[in-house]
Amino acid sequence: MAKVTVRSGNVSVEAESQKELFETLASYQEVFAVAECGGCKKTNLRFTVRRQADTKGKEHTYFELRCQDCYAKLPYGQHDNGQTLFPKKWTRWDKANNQEVEL
Ligand SMILES: [Zn+2]
Structure with missing residues (x-):
């Protein structure tokens, strides 16, 4: 075919x-x-990949879409097959309360 x-x-x-x-x-x-930020609705988004070791020294990879205007982020979960991703919920760091909040 x-x-x-x-x-x-x-x-x-x-x-x-x-x-x-x-x-x-x-x-x-x-x-x-995903075309627009879940917070400010702007389109200034950037895909980012972070590698970070946990307390036992095991390295984890985090896939995120980040808004360059309001710093909200859309974290992606990873399917068990190890190959594909799925979007979670938009979040933003709440400085006043020192915690991540869902948008
Ligand atoms: Zn935004």
Whole structure:
């Protein structure tokens, strides 16, 4: 079967069957088609990856979308397959109360 490319918004995927295209597009859109900040609604967003060791020295990798205007962030969870991500909820650091709050 021929490879087909489908583009939707800022996401473009290639696959060989309609179901594979659909699933791939859905998966990528969930992660990459976030167009505006969950806080200020602006579009000045940046993907960031942080590596940080826990108290036992094990390194963890954190995937986040960060707003460059209001510093809100959208953390991504990682599926058990170790390959794919899913968005969690927008949060922002609340300086006054020294804690992270959901937006
Ligand atoms: Zn923002």
